Amino acid sequence: MNKLTSRIGTVVGGILILVWCLLPVAWIMSLSFKSQEAVTNGSPGFFPSDGGGAGWSNYKDVLQDDQFRRSIINSIGISLIATILSVIFATLAAYAIARLEFVGKKFVLTTALVIAMFPVVSLVGPLFDMWRTFGIYDTWPGLIIPYMSFTLPLAIWTLSAFFREIPWEMEQAAQVDGATSWQAFRKVIVPLAAPGVFTAAILTFFFAWNDFVFGISLTSTENARPIPAALSFFVGADPFNRPASLLAAGAVVATVPIVIIVLFFQRKIVAGLTAGAVKG
C-alpha cells in the first residue's frame, strides 16, 4: 500500500504544483482577452463570457500606447545595461573571493549579505534628493546605478559558489601542455566559468525587470519609467474605472520575456538560486 499511496500522492502533488503556478497566469491571460465593455459592466468568471471576448484588440491598444511602448524600451535597456555591468563587477569580485586569500574577504561577504537584505524603501528618500542634485533623476543611469548595487550581492554569491567548483588546476595543466596563458584562460577557464556567469546574469536581469520601488520613486516621466511603474500608473481613458483587461494585456506583455527566459534556461536558474544559499 505504501508504494501506491506515495505514487498517487506524488502525482496529485505534481498536478497541484502545476495548478498553483499556472492558474494565475492563465487567469491574467484570460482577462486580457475580455472586452473592455464587458469588464466595465462587470463580467465575473474565469473565462470571457459569450460575446465578451475582445480578440487581440487589448494587445493592439496597449502596444499602440506611446507611454507603454516607451516603458518597454526603458525596461529592456535599463535591465540589460545594469545586468551586464553588474555581472562584470561581480565576476571580478567573485574571482577574488573564490581564488585569492586576502584581508577583508569577510567584510566583502558581510557587506553583500547586509545589502541583499536592505529595506530598499529606506533609500528612496535620500536617493531622490541626491539624484536630483546630481541631475540623474528620471534618467537611465539613475536607475541603472541602484539596480547594479542591489544585484551585486546575489551575483557575487552565485558566482563565487560556481567559481569554487571550477578545477583551476586545469589552467596550469594546459600551460604545462604548451598553451599560452591566454590560450589556457580562453580555452579552459572561460568555458568552465561561462555557465555560472550566465546564471548570475539571468538572476540579475530578473531583479532589474521586477523592481518597482526605484522605478516609481526615481522617475517622473516616460523618460526612464520602467514597465512595472508604467503598469501601476496606467489609467486608460476613464480614470475612475481602471481598464482591467487592458492592464492585463500589458501585464502579459511584461511577463513574456520572463517566461521565455525561464523556458530556455530552467536548469541554470534553479542551480543559481540555490547555489548562493545552500552548499551543493
Add this chain to the structure above:
Amino acid sequence: MSTHVQTATKATRKAPKRRGTDRSRAENSLARKLVAPAIVLMLVVTAFPMLRALYLSLFDYSLTAPDDREFVGLSNYWTALSDSLFWRDTSNTVMIMIVTVAVELVIGFGFAMVMHKVIFARGTIRTSILIPYGVITVVSGFAWQFAFSNTNGFVNSWLPFAGDDFNWFGQYSSSMVAIMASEIWKTTPFMSLLLLAGLAQVSDDMLEAAKVDGATWWQRLYKVILPNMRAAIMVAVLFRALDAYRIFDNIFVMTAGANGTESISFLTYRQVIEQFQLGIGSALSVLLFLSVLVVAFVIVKVFRVNLADARQEG
C-alpha cells in the same frame, strides 16, 4: 586551494614585511583591486544615502519649502514613534511577515517533497515553478486584485463560502488576505527551491536505515529529514522573512493602503515621495532600517542560523 605555493626566495629583501610573503602581499593587492568596484558601488547606493538619511532625519525639511529647513534634533523620531500610524503599519508588516513565511514554509516544503520524488514531467514542473518567481510583483498584485474583484474576478464564484458580491477590498481583514495571497503565490516557489536543495542533501542511506528500523513516515520526517535540512530551512526562513518585511509592491497596487492595510515601507514611501516630507521621511527610513536589523537579529538568535552556511564561507 593554494595549488601554486611559490616560495619567494629571491624576493626576501630586507624591506619590512609585516604581512607575510611577497606572494601574499601581491595577492592581497590584486584581490583589493578586483573587489573594489563592487564594494564601492554597493556602498555608494546604500551606506552613503543611509548616512544622509540619518543626517536629514534631524531636520524639519520639506521639499515643498526647502528654504525653511530647520534643525529639530530627534523630534522627528519622537513624532514617528508616538504616532499610532507607525505602530499600526509595523504590526501589519510583522503580521504579513509571520503569516506568509509560515504558510510558505509549509506549502514550499510540500512542493519540495513532490519535486524531490516526482519522476514524470520533472522538467515541466521545475519550469512552471519558476514562473511565479519570475513574474513581476506588480503583475502578481494585479492578477490577484482582479481575481478577488467582485465585478470581474473568479474567486467569489469559486469559493463556496463567499457571496457572489462579497467585496474583498471593502474591509481590513479580507484585504489583507488578498494581499497575502498574492505574496504567497509569488514567493512560495523560491522557498520550495531552497528547501529542495536542502532535501537533496539528506542522505538516502539514513532514510533507508530508519525505514528498516521500522520508523513510520512521520517519524522519518521529524527525526531524520527535518533535522538534517535544518540549515537550509533556516536560511530560507531568514531570506524570506526579511524580504517579506519590505513588502510594498503588492500593497501599492492592490489597496494603495486603503482600510489600514499600509506596510511600514509604504508609510515611508508616502512621506517621502508623495508628501515630500524629507525630514520625517528620513526618520522613518532610519527606523525601517533599524527594524530590519532587529528582525534579522531576532531570527538569527532565536533560530540560531549559522550565517556561514548562508554565504558558504567562514
